[in-house]
Amino acid sequence: MNILYIMFDQLRFDYLSCAGHKTLHTPHIDRLASQGVRFTNAYTQSPVCGAARMSAYTGRYVSSHGAAWNNYPLRVGEMTLGDHLRDAGMDCWLIGKTHMKADAKGMERLGLSPDSVIGARQADCGFDVWCRDDGLWAEGPDGPYDQKRSPYNEYLKSKGYAGGNPWADHANAGVENGEIASGWFMKNADKAANVDEPDSETPWLTSQAIAFIEQAKSPWCAHVSYIKPHWPYIVPAPYHDMYDVDDIQPVIRSKREVVDPHPIYRAFTQGRVGKSFAQDHVREKVIPAYMGLIKQCDDQMGRLFDYLETTGRMNDTMIVLTSDHGDYLGDHWMGEKDLFHAPSVKVPLIVHDPRSSADATRGTTCEALVEAIDVTATFIEAAGGDVPDHIVEGRSLQPYLTGTPHPNPRNFAISEYDYSSHPVGTALNVPPKEARLFMVATQDWKLVHCEGGFRPMLFDLKNDPNELFDLGGDPDYEDTRAMLYDHLHTWARRPAQRVTISDAEIHAKRKIGARTGVLLGVYDEDEIAPDLRARYRGPSPKRPN
């Protein structure tokens, strides 16, 4: 069996027709859902690209791997999906985005050269690279956001697209009176990107994926990782005008939310992004473009799935379709992600397992609490490996796919956010070590613990599914907060770094109790096994003269 690990970037869990979106039809992704299981309570380990992805690729919590925000390097030696799959005899390839920043200092300390096989895998998050393109090719006075080469920009140039950065001036810009109408300005979100649709980012990456699969030797794992529907919010024709204001779903927010709000939530709403998305004209420009980007993604899924079906790969490939986090789009007076309301912290998660063992669950949904790192564990098991649960903190989703009771279901989900280098950290002047948030969610409740002396946030998911009433300071809910803090602290005490010895090896130590001559608490030889006594006897050897 092969593994196709499809990840979109900033795709909301509820912007799919199979997830209930009223005006955005995604028949191809829905088709995958009809052939597999759609998880309705899937949480990202962090509502920000870099940290979420480092968790997805290591199967470990953000606090465990430490790469807590975008471009915080993943420490050298941290084991990844690629390491585990290769141990199980499966290659693990990257096609698209990882947002991985290499631990250059650590690699130098260990003498690892980036151009060695080992060094390259360390630098690319454990993947072998078919095509890496992190998808953000912006440039400013301080230089490019991303120093690497962009295969996508090279593709556009090879096709004859003009200018030094066709990603910026074609794929992510429209045209107005012959002038560049940059996609960085949201007022341009309703314009058609100045690129032929087949040459835009999503079809290009899909072609890369198909080219990879065409030549891949089974068993393979391919991480097909799209930058879209991530901003800049602009999409080529015909997707740019498929949706209009009437297609926008009602905004999820209440004026009450911003009356005497939690100081950290307030700081996010008062930043430029929050203020901008609080305005209806911004949402009315951006959301139709965002929907168009998703529609294009869905059409490309149709193309990819058709290819898999015609080649027979649909029958021997496990397909996971998910996202690294969501997008507020103005809900809760927020834009982007960063906090833990559902639009930001929940992710779409569809798992298609071609094996007959999964036939019973095809087309069903699963409401169990699951996390992004559970996908990692699922892949290791699907590849025939044993999940090394002293390293990988995810729990295989396999029981949910076969419709059998999960031996170790989650009674709470954890997500984390480190805002130590986010403008909010600066605005609130919170020291880097304290600029950290922890979410613990059950089916009924969501608590957000804030370091730095702030009160927690609390939402009643059953009676306030839209999370409009923060009960974090309400004395009536002290017991509920205590219950959720108990979950958080049980988790916080986990042995996440005891990664060099497995529980099985520990059990073996207990059973064997190696006899290596060390005697503890023994007064005389009568207390030890007769067959051992001879070792401690004999004529006393003479000392030298």
Next chain:
Amino acid sequence: MNILYIMFDQLRFDYLSCAGHKTLHTPHIDRLASQGVRFTNAYTQSPVCGAARMSAYTGRYVSSHGAAWNNYPLRVGEMTLGDHLRDAGMDCWLIGKTHMKADAKGMERLGLSPDSVIGARQADCGFDVWCRDDGLWAEGPDGPYDQKRSPYNEYLKSKGYAGGNPWADHANAGVENGEIASGWFMKNADKAANVDEPDSETPWLTSQAIAFIEQAKSPWCAHVSYIKPHWPYIVPAPYHDMYDVDDIQPVIRSKREVVDPHPIYRAFTQGRVGKSFAQDHVREKVIPAYMGLIKQCDDQMGRLFDYLETTGRMNDTMIVLTSDHGDYLGDHWMGEKDLFHAPSVKVPLIVHDPRSSADATRGTTCEALVEAIDVTATFIEAAGGDVPDHIVEGRSLQPYLTGTPHPNPRNFAISEYDYSSHPVGTALNVPPKEARLFMVATQDWKLVHCEGGFRPMLFDLKNDPNELFDLGGDPDYEDTRAMLYDHLHTWARRPAQRVTISDAEIHAKRKIGARTGVLLGVYDEDEIAPDLRARYRGPSPKRPN
């Protein structure tokens, strides 16, 4: 300035005359105390050799480095004192014991060869090795406890000591009627080890230390790490009969302790070691030998300090004298270490700083709560480095040495114990992930949290300094336990793995806010700085035909 980091193994904090021992006189160690600061509330990070030392050598908590018990490998890439000192321009050498087990799997994964400089340092806990001897050369039917070569055994052989393992049959055995009287049997603790005193382990390692210093180029750090007074409890003449039963201090225990005790404590007391040390005839054999071993250590310190004075090194060398943990010796119906009563978890800690800045505190004691990892931070600072507090969790003791207020004093101390492969884990049948204990101690209280659903232990250090009354289940102390749990959980949520980016680098990110072309939440160009607008303008480039 140089650094001499002297560590004894299993030396109790209160078995020195400067620490109040009535019958054991340690004038040489007392002399060091009279020239420096003696810390009276110093805690080891774990009351077991391996874990305690991995913390001492990394400056990180056991939960942070993960090498939680003896021979649990220290993960490859974990930074050590040697890495930090070399960054500060100081060599870091090992003379004696580390109890380090290399992460062979991790090294292989990263292609690190043990015979390369980098690989060797990874395998030896970051030290360059002058002489490594872990000091336990036992052998049994399953082979040797330690697979490495023993420089000490080779020394004895070179001196003409007979037999395949003179460490066992000479240095750690007496003679009775011409027969080997093994030191592994405590009944033999009162016999003289069958070795000339100058050839025994402590003088031998002292000679190694002097030989190293003789040739060392300043600045150097030397970790002089003795196996003694660790068992086997046997010592050569004249130390074997210097002390007798009358010199033994009163045992610290109460029958009440073992009436309906905490199940984990009970399991330790009911193991062979506990049952053995509960007997007075065992204590009466062992303790005089243990005192003799310490007396020999003290005499060797006299020899070492005399050498340092005659060569002038006493004036340019920071000297730290400590131990990795203590020894119950029958107190609390326990032997060995493993739990958190003072005889086990507290360590002697004397710091001699030759600089005039420390003159004001010479000969004083400091009652502040300090931890073993604080020594690591002190060394980095003494070497002229900045303590990388995103990696090293210890806090420099420097303010206590200069008599200035500590900017960041500890209001609680943490120690941990992982009994997952200890016989108690087997006896109680506790799963490896739950066989873990956490101690949090303030000046007034000590709480022990036990994973696995056991109640905590609690001791009132002010009113019950001997820790004879476990209040862990007493409803009257619920608030006290809550206060201590709050400390524990504040600690448990620390960002211990964010090791690839410093707080200074994060602050720099905040200040700079690099301008790399990414615009978030911008509706139109009027919202950005005029000098940036040109980047997003210009004639729209034509698409290819």
